[in-house]
Amino acid sequence: MKLLWTVVEVSVVATVVLPTTAALLVWAERRVSAFMQDRLGPNRVGPAGLLQPIADLLKFMFKEDVVPGHVNKVMYVLAPALSLVPALVAFAVVPYARGMAIADLNVGILLVFAVSSMAVYGVTIGGWASNSKYSLLGGVRASAQMISYELALGLSVVPVLLVVGDLNMQAIVQWQADHVWLVVPLFPVWVIFLVSSYAETNRLPFDCPEAETELVAGYHTEYSSMKFALFFLAEYIHMITASALSVALFFGGWSLPGVTFPDGSMGTLLSGLVFAGKTGAFLFLFIWVRWTLPRFRYDQLMDLGWKRLLPASLVLILATAGGVALLGGTN
Amino acid sequence: MSTRVDIVLDRPDEQASEHQVLNMGPQHPSTHGVLRLVLELDGEIVVKCTPVVGYLHRGMEKLAESMTFHMFCPYTDRLDYLAPLANNVALSTAQEHLIGIEIPPRAQAIRVMCTEMSRISAHLLGLGAFAMDLGAMTVFLWCFREREKIYDLIEHLSGARFTTSFTRVGGVANDIPDGFLSELKAFIDQFPEQVASFEKMLSRNRIWVDRTKDIAVITREDAMSYALSGPNLRATGIEWDLRVNRPYLGYENYDFDIPVGTVGDCYDRYLCRIEELKESTKILQQVIQKMPAGPVNALDSKISLPEKSSVLKGMDELIHQFILVTEGQDAPVGESYFAAENPKGELGFYFRSRGGGYPDRMFIRAPSFVNLQILEKIAPGNYISDVVAILGSIDFVMGECDR
Numbered sequence: 037m038k039l040l041w042t043v044v045e046v047s048v049v050a051t052v053v054l055p056t057t058a059a060l061l062v063w064a065e066r067r068v069s070a071f072m073q074d075r076l077g078p079n080r081v082g083p084a085g086l087l088q089p090i091a092d093l094l095k096f097m098f099k100e101d102v103v104p105g106h107v108n109k110v111m112y113v114l115a116p117a118l119s120l121v122p123a124l125v126a127f128a129v130v131p132y133a134r135g136m137a138i139a140d141l142n143v144g145i146l147l148v149f150a151v152s153s154m155a156v157y158g159v160t161i162g163g164w165a166s167n168s169k170y171s172l173l174g175g176v177r178a179s180a181q182m183i184s185y186e187l188a189l190g191l192s193v194v195p196v197l198l199v200v201g202d203l204n205m206q207a208i209v210q211w212q213a214d215h216v217w218l219v220v221p222l223f224p225v226w227v228i229f230l231v232s233s234y235a236e237t238n239r240l241p242f243d244c245p246e247a248e249t250e251l252v253a254g255y256h257t258e259y260s261s262m263k264f265a266l267f268f269l270a271e272y273i274h275m276i277t278a279s280a281l282s283v284a285l286f287f288g289g290w291s292l293p294g295v296t297f298p299d300g301s302m303g304t305l306l307s308g309l310v311f312a313g314k315t316g317a318f319l320f321l322f323i324w325v326r327w328t329l330p331r332f333r334y335d336q337l338m339d340l341g342w343k344r345l346l347p348a349s350l351v352l353i354l355a356t357a358g359g360v361a362l363l364g365g366t367n
Numbered sequence: 368m369s370t371r372v373d374i375v376l377d378r379p380d381e382q383a384s385e386h387q388v389l390n391m392g393p394q395h396p397s398t399h400g401v402l403r404l405v406l407e408l409d410g411e412i413v414v415k416c417t418p419v420v421g422y423l424h425r426g427m428e429k430l431a432e433s434m435t436f437h438m439f440c441p442y443t444d445r446l447d448y449l450a451p452l453a454n455n456v457a458l459s460t461a462q463e464h465l466i467g468i469e470i471p472p473r474a475q476a477i478r479v480m481c482t483e484m485s486r487i488s489a490h491l492l493g494l495g496a497f498a499m500d501l502g503a504m505t506v507f508l509w510c511f512r513e514r515e516k517i518y519d520l521i522e523h524l525s526g527a528r529f530t531t532s533f534t535r536v537g538g539v540a541n542d543i544p545d546g547f548l549s550e551l552k553a554f555i556d557q558f559p560e561q562v563a564s565f566e567k568m569l570s571r572n573r574i575w576v577d578r579t580k581d582i583a584v585i586t587r588e589d590a591m592s593y594a595l596s597g598p599n600l601r602a603t604g605i606e607w608d609l610r611v612n613r614p615y616l617g618y619e620n621y622d623f624d625i626p627v628g629t630v631g632d633c634y635d636r637y638l639c640r641i642e643e644l645k646e647s648t649k650i651l652q653q654v655i656q657k658m659p660a661g662p663v664n665a666l667d668s669k670i671s672l673p674e675k676s677s678v679l680k681g682m683d684e685l686i687h688q689f690i691l692v693t694e695g696q697d698a699p700v701g702e703s704y705f706a707a708e709n710p711k712g713e714l715g716f717y718f719r720s721r722g723g724g725y726p727d728r729m730f731i732r733a734p735s736f737v738n739l740q741i742l743e744k745i746a747p748g749n750y751i752s753d754v755v756a757i758l759g760s761i762d763f764v765m766g767e768c769d770r
């Protein structure tokens with residue numbers, strides 16, 4: 037029974053919930069950016085343009101799937117899948133409601149990092165297999181960037197683990213429900229986490245790997261049709277995962293201070309809605325930042341990662357460890 | 368791999384060299400039209416940059432030889448296609464310079480108004496495209512919103528948003544329509560606020576400053592030896608503006624400043640354009656206040672077309688109309704060069720005349736063409752990402768460059 041439930045959960049989340057959220061996110065991004073820019077944005081297909089993602093999807097599916105003659109075919113076809121799968125898998129441990137997560141692993145947070153570092157392969161291989169100079173530059177930039185920021189991202193989670201003393205995501209959220217949202221004591225850590233997660237998801241101001249005005253489209257320059265759509269989808273699912281993690285690690289996950297959810301399925305549903313709402317707020321932040329800031333230059337981005345964020349997160353780990361030792365114990 | 372041999376360039380043997388050759392353009396999102404750059408890269412750093420121009424060459428100068436002066440006016444709409452009105456004005460003023468006539472004060476004021484409106488719209492696009500190249504998409508669309516308002520004004524004035532062909536030898540096509548000046552006033556009243564919002568998004572934005580400050584510095588000496596003009600020249604600190612240094616169209620009667628930079632980097636070029644937006648607004652304000660009354664065309668019937676209604680009634684008018692349309696204005700034998708301060712820089716027209724209504728030779732000194740020469744000098748040593756910033760900061764238009 038447990039197995040069956042997991043299978044259902046996985047298939048629903050991976051094929052329905054995440055892609056739909058990603059599609060809605062694309063719509064939201066276009067509407068929000070339009071709002072910021074005094075435009076209307078998509079408003080023709082369906083009420084308020086809500087069905088626009090479906091129209092987009094149909095377009096992607098019916099576009100000719102061009103495989104240029106100069107590519108390394110096996111790698112070229114593999115890359116979009118390699119990019120999408122880690123994005124979906126990383127979501128598995130996200131505690132999306134009280135007591136709910138697809139995989140309630142004891143090493144949950146480690147799984148996220150293990151899997152999300154796989155995502156770089158899709159991008160790098162995509163850039164390399166395309167056998168074109170713009171793609172190659174994009175792929176090289178992506179691999180360097182994602183590996184660099186993975187360090188800062190990983191280190192910025194260590195203080196959370198020090199405070200909570202558990203790798204299990206549910207436990208981290210539960211600790212915050214019992215004590216205080218971790219963003220309060222660990223605000224600078226959260227800033228580092230946020231910046232690094234923007235870099236990890238290749239979003240502006242860190243979208244050097246696909247910098248449209250420099251590298252045309254970076255690693256996915258040579259991709260068309262559904263293969264491009266998969267890269268596209270992967271980026272948005274990464275955003276969702278990053279936002280969900282930010283909520284779970286720093287903003288109390290599904291909990292609300294002073295609110296006790298009723299027992300039973302009603303409480304679970306409510307907690308799920310709280311989680312969704314918080315994640316939505318973070319997704320809005322992603323969009324807001326993207327349409328406000330210009331792009332870093334590649335070397336400035338590396339400087340920021342290695343010379344600022346990495347030392348800063350090391351210092352913060354020390355400070356947190358000291359604090360935990362002084363205040364005595366984790367709980 | 369392709370084995371095509373590129374005859375334009377002495378291309379290094381890529382296999383043997385450590386450097387990679389990257390072809391940027393003519394179809395590339397940030398080469399604004401059809402500029403092609405061949406970049407030799409060491410990693411991401413540009414070692415050599417070779418601009419290749421001419422993809423939009425239409426032989427305008429040769430075409431002009433078989434046209435009367437008026438017939439060439441529509442071609443100038445397609446020179447710097449971000450400021451058609453300013454090109455119209457520069458052409459007609461140059462033709463009047465050749466023929467040797469003065470135009471009435473009202474026509475002069477209207478032309479000043481046209482030039483400054485174009486300057487605002489051209490700088491808005493230059494600024495917006497620069498911002499977009501560095502990833503600030505929202506600023507780009509804000510600039511476009513303002514440009515849209517100017518285009519509406521231009522449409523009201525000339526009947527066309529883009530292909531205006533508004534000026535005539537000896538004046539302008541028509542007088543200002545009723546209510547136009549108050550519309551223009553409404554625009555410039557709200558415009559400074561919009562400029563402030565662009566500045567708020569960029570001028571002190573840390574990422575923007577990091578991306579543009581000290582990037583591609585042009586020294587005064589280089590700027591002069593490469594004959595730069597317009598904001599690119601002034602950003603290096605040289606105070607040279609044809610509107611002030613060689614006044615035409617009564618520019619000496621308007622009170623405005625010439626913004627100059629100090630360093631000559633991308634950031635200074637950006638600031639110069641922002642400040643010029645404000646100065647143009649100032650000039651427009653004065654134009655509205657001072658707009659003189661009177662005719663908008665020279666009263667010489669050998670220069671200006673007669674009133675249409677009288678052509679069908681009067682013998683003289685019919686003859687003048689016929690001669691002007693078929694043979695054009697009779698220019699004296701000789702040559703002349705006149706340059707106007709256009710949004711991109713010094714737009715000059717050289718005419719050689721053997722008499723009659725057709726120029727014997729014409730040459731267009733296109734500021735974009737001249738300004739682009741410095742790319743070879745300033746691009747090497749920078750990152751690919753900086754090349755994009757440099758292109759955006761130089762603000763060129765290929766329609767004018769390739770002619």
